[in-house]
Amino acid sequence: AQSVSQHNHHVILSEAASLELGCNYSYGGTVNLFWYVQYPGQHLQLLLKYFSGDPLVKGIKGFEAEFIKSKFSFNLRKPSVQWSDTAEYFCAVNALNTGNQFYFGTGTSLTVIP
């Protein structure tokens, strides 16, 4: 079945460590890709998005993600995490051949230890 996979369910890092969260999808054709973040007690909010062009996209708060079409991946990275990055991170895909459908991963819980 087509899906969005986030293999890391729970990640624990110390402050200043580097972060990489995996996201793989199985939809063919043109895709729009998103990372959303949900801080404790807050709404889901957009972290960054990819539509076309440069496969390396930069988002808010120092996050970036790289689209690798051949690997069907859109991994999220941050070179140095902070305690305030503790949150739940969700990868989402809109495959244009599915019209208005959005598919989300199960999320990755990130805990940053001061």
Next chain:
Amino acid sequence: ETGVTQTPRHLVMGMTNKKSLKCEQHLGHNAMYWYKQSAKKPLELMFVYSLEERVENNSVPSRFSPECPNSSHLFLHLHTLQPEDSALYLCASSQDPPGRSGGRSAEQYFGPGTRLTVT
């Protein structure tokens, strides 16, 4: 008030009750969405509305009935729910649905959700 608001924030209902969830967006967007978020499962897209017209209905049971009276308001009417329907129900909006814009203006803004418990 800005953004996307949802009421109530918490709802407990019996299986024979009828209730409604309300969502309002103050962003001037043309598309609105209902999602279901259950523990350990991905967000599930339930319905998509574009300019008050339902454009997606993802095989959702008929005990969930959406209503979009205008582009700013979205309701989810609930009746004869089952305990497995207990979840967080999220509303979102975007400038346009992805099918219309090719995705470029489909960035979604989410509300805080309604935590529903069916007893």
